[in-house]
Amino acid sequence: MKSPEDYTDDPVLKKIIRKVRSGKRIREEEGIALYEKAGLSLLSLLSEMVRRRHNGDKAFFNRNFHIEPTNLCVHNCRFCSYHKSEGDPESWEYSHDEMLDMVRKFDGMELTEVHITGGVHPSRDIRYYGELLQKIRLLRPDLHIKAYSAVELDQMIERSGMTTGQGLLQLKEYGLDSIPGGGAEIFDETIRKRICPEKTTAERWLEIHETAHRSGIPSNATMLYGHIENYSHRIDHMSRLRELQDRTGGFNAFIPLKFKSANNPMTHLGETTMAEDLKNYAVSRIFLDNIPHVKAYWPMIGRDVAQMSLMFGADDLDGTIEDSTRIYSMAGSGEQNPAMSTGEICRLIRDAGFVPVERDSFYNFIHTFAL
Ligand code: V47
Ligand code: SF4
Helix, strand or coil: CCCHHHHCCCHHHHHHHHHHHCCCCCCHHHHHHHHHHCCHHHHHHHHHHHHHHHHCCEEEEECEEEECCECECCCCCCCCCCCECCCCCCCCECCHHHHHHHHHCCCCCCCCEEEECCCCCCCCCHHHHHHHHHHHHHHCCCCEEEECCHHHHHHHHHHHCCCHHHHHHHHHHHCCCEECCCCCCCCCHHHHHHHCCCCCCHHHHHHHHHHHHHCCCCEEEEEEECCCCCHHHHHHHHHHHHHHHHHHCCEEEEEEEECCCCCCCCHHHCCCCHHHHHHHHHHHHHHCCCCCEEECCHHHHCHHHHHHHHHHCCCEEEECCCCCCCHHHHCCCCCCCCCCCHHHHHHHHHHCCCEEEEECCCCCEEEECCC
16 A cells, blocks of 8 residues: 655655654745645645544535624625625625524424524624524524524624724623634735635634633634635644634634635636646644644535545534525625535435534534444
8 A cells, every 4th residue: 555655756745744753843944835835645645644643534524504694794795706796686684583484494403503604794783683592592592593694794893993802802701602714815915905805804714713712712713725816825824823822722623614716806817727736735633733624614615525625624514504604605606595404414424434413503513423
């Protein structure tokens, strides 16, 4: 059987192989070298080694649905196909009652998580969003509420006049359990200025997540890739996350988000290939040695690439989704009505040679499905 060393004569890659084998952290330059020089076979073997150390042969999923309160947004990110202006026939802003009806649609179903995120509404405030959590909590006390990206939180907390810590604690009292990873995009300031100039800064995004972790609210982290960034921007992004994770340990999962190019001002850039997507999963798994899970969000990359990603370091496919999100269908994803049954998810995982595990939002095992 071939070993990783058989796939390269490059001294830098050989050194990285030795480090990964012995569980040592790789440096930023080594992360860039992996992107630039390593072939997919080597990346698969190395990321598999790290993946097994964290998660054995398990591949996780959960039963979840999304609520997207509005797609009105005060920002104008150039990669976004989702936000619309007031009065646009494709815009929406749901009332509390409409969103509670969405929750009621799943009465009697054993879902464990609701993921709430949307545009940054021009006038709704922390009380509006807090009371929504409170009402959902009353209706479905069994649901974990993962809500509001750092960009939405930034706006609602700033407007409330509270400190970040006070705002987060207030939302926690209303029912917030964890924070999704959105809004991180790419932290590098020059790239950020070009793709989302008005948005919450990288520093502020990191500050909100750090404060959340210190307030007992775990979170996820994303990275939007495949547009105008280069490999060193990706590694810089992950390095800032790795450094924060060393201090707090509050990130559950890292989620690479592939730029989807339909219906937005960056359409001309096109999209990355599957090989590039798999390479990106592998390098993130290897580089982010302190984040326990790498999530392949299937509504964005599609079922086939999500399945392949399990062999390149990913260990989590997100969830059943129940056809409740529009962000990626509006940006041209092949998954126009994203929903998968647990049977379908288990089959994807088993066919790739892994053991399907239904998890809760903290990655505790709910059910392990035999191979
Ligand atoms: O921040 C917007 C991205 C994010 C496009 O925490 C785009 O479990 C690609 O963060 N092409 C929101 N990406 C979604 C998000 C998320 C998704 C799944 C799971 C979790 C989690 C979080 O969507 C935004 C932005 O980076 N996005 N437009 C686009 N055209
Ligand atoms: Fe608004 Fe989010 Fe779209 Fe940016 S990505 S314009 S913050 S909805």
